[in-house]
Amino acid sequence: MEAKRVILLRYGEIFLKGKNRNLFEKRLIENIKKSLTGIDYKFIRTQNRYYIEDFDECAMQDIIDRVTKVFGLHSLSIALKVPTDYDALKETVVSLSPSEGSFRITTKRADKTLDKNSMQISAMLGGYLLSQKSNLSVDLYFPKSEIFVDIRENGYSYVFSDKILCAQGMPVGTAGRGMLLLSGGFDSPVAGYRMARRGMQIMGVHYHSYPHTSEMARQKVVDIAGKLTKYCGDIKLFVVKFTDIQQAIHTYCREDYMITIMRRIMVEIAEKLALDNKCGALITGESLAQVASQTTKSITVTNDAVKYLPVFRPLIGMDKYEIMDTAEKIDTYSISELPYEDCCTVFLPKNPVIKPDLEIAIKEQAKIKDLDKMIEDAIKNVEIMEINQEF
Ligand code: ATP
Ligand code: MG
Numbered sequence: 001m002e003a004k005r006v007i008l009l010r011y012g013e014i015f016l017k018g019k020n021r022n023l024f025e026k027r028l029i030e031n032i033k034k035s036l037t038g039i040d041y042k043f044i045r046t047q048n049r050y051y052i053e054d055f056d057e058c059a060m061q062d063i064i065d066r067v068t069k070v071f072g073l074h075s076l077s078i079a080l081k082v083p084t085d086y087d088a089l090k091e092t093v094v095s096l097s098p099s100e101g102s103f104r105i106t107t108k109r110a111d112k113t114l115d116k117n118s119m120q121i122s123a124m125l126g127g128y129l130l131s132q133k134s135n136l137s138v139d140l141y142f143p144k145s146e147i148f149v150d151i152r153e154n155g156y157s158y159v160f161s162d163k164i165l166c167a168q169g170m171p172v173g174t175a176g177r178g179m180l181l182l183s184g185g186f187d188s189p190v191a192g193y194r195m196a197r198r199g200m201q202i203m204g205v206h207y208h209s210y211p212h213t214s215e216m217a218r219q220k221v222v223d224i225a226g227k228l229t230k231y232c233g234d235i236k237l238f239v240v241k242f243t244d245i246q247q248a249i250h251t252y253c254r255e256d257y258m259i260t261i262m263r264r265i266m267v268e269i270a271e272k273l274a275l276d277n278k279c280g281a282l283i284t285g286e287s288l289a290q291v292a293s294q295t296t297k298s299i300t301v302t303n304d305a306v307k308y309l310p311v312f313r314p315l316i317g318m319d320k321y322e323i324m325d326t327a328e329k330i331d332t333y334s335i336s337e338l339p340y341e342d343c344c345t346v347f348l349p350k351n352p353v354i355k356p357d358l359e360i361a362i363k364e365q366a367k368i369k370d371l372d373k374m375i376e377d378a379i380k381n382v383e384i385m386e387i388n389q390e391f
Contacts, residue, residue, distance in 0.1 A: 006079050007051065007067070027174050029043070042054040068167060070167060070171075074165075075163045078160060089149060094129055094132050101136065104140050106146060108151065109151045122149070169196075171199060176280040177203060177277070179271075186323060189224050193231055197231075203274075206237060222385065225237050227330060235387040238383070240382050244377075260298060263298075267302055279309070281311070282311045282312065283313075288316050301357075
């Protein structure tokens with residue numbers, strides 16, 4: 001009997017209603033194919049599923065690792081593809097069945113030319129399985145294992161038992177673009193991951209204070225962005241030299257307001273870059289009360305420096321442990337934990353204000369000489385890096 005292993009992909013069907021369906025699917029298929037760059041395979045699209053076929057068996061695990069990171073896919077199964085023939089189906093069902101416990105067989109029949117309906121086919125295959133393995137029993141309601149038989153119109157059937165959960169969410173690129181303020185810490189990469197999961201294409205902006213921060217600190221962010229590309233696709237990273245501005249804040253502003261003002265300028269620059277690059281939102285890794293600059297008051301004062309765009313803070317209600325778990329999962333943890341200085345930690349005030357006052361912040365910021373020019377220069381001299389999708 002000819003049975004070959006294929007991978008069956010399912011997408012989140014609830015998003016597939018109405019006129020967005022085409023856009024959604026087109027993008028999802030593009031993203032799947034992009035994620036499989038360098039692998040030989042055949043991609044088959046049917047009414048509500050995709051199949052990856054004709055690949056080298058050795059590539060199977062690699063394919064699974066990659067497609068489980070593509071947002072918009074709900075789950076996958078490794079299926080056996082066999083010609084639709086009752087004897088072949090019987091044999092395949094036996095080969096996929098456990099040796100003991102309860103089971104059920106669930107058949108879906110798109111091929112209406114067969115002489116049996118789906119219930120009758122399930123009953124026939126179940127009966128045969130029982131005759132072959134005496135330690136099995138049928139349980140239609142709470143089976144220990146379930147075998148699915150998908151009979152397609154093209155003369156082939158797909159038989160599978162396990163489902164592997166994929167990344168879910170929405171395909172990257174279906175919800176516009178977001179400019180992620182990306183530091184070398186644990187939080188901001190997770191924030192980018194979460195917004196990409198809602199379909200946002202991610203761009204990144206990083207501020208560094210070379211030579212106060214090292215080349216290693218900057219490389220750390222590039223490496224983190226690289227890890228994120230596995231989920232987000234290619235990322236354009238804007239690297240902004242923040243040294244002069246940080247120095248000026250230090251020179252002109254009240255010490256306890258330094259961080260507050262630094263944040264305000266960061267988001268102002270980020271918004272300008274975002275607007276220039278057709279982003280519809282800023283994204284930060286802020287989490288309420290995690291540090292002094294993340295109180296409601298602090299966030300209010302920072303937010304005031306953003307004029308047009310919404311600021312998405314997907315981690316705002318998450319615990320540090322939950323954030324760390326996600327960082328582990330997306331493999332940014334081990335890079336984030338490297339000790340290199342972030343620009344925020346240079347010139348760190350001893351006692352940063354916890355509940356900053358907006359008027360004071362504005363007044364202090366206004367003391368910085370030629371700030372507009374410095375911001376303009378920082379943007380003019382921004383270094384743009386294309387971080388290509390890693391596989
Ligand atoms: P993270 O772990 O993301 O660094 P954090 O807990 O250290 O966050 P803060 O340092 O207060 O928090 O930064 C809050 C947010 O500001 C970060 O999540 C990030 O979005 C942004 N941010 C901080 N530093 C930088 C930087 N050097 N470049 C770009 N964005 C930054
Ligand atoms: Mg930080």
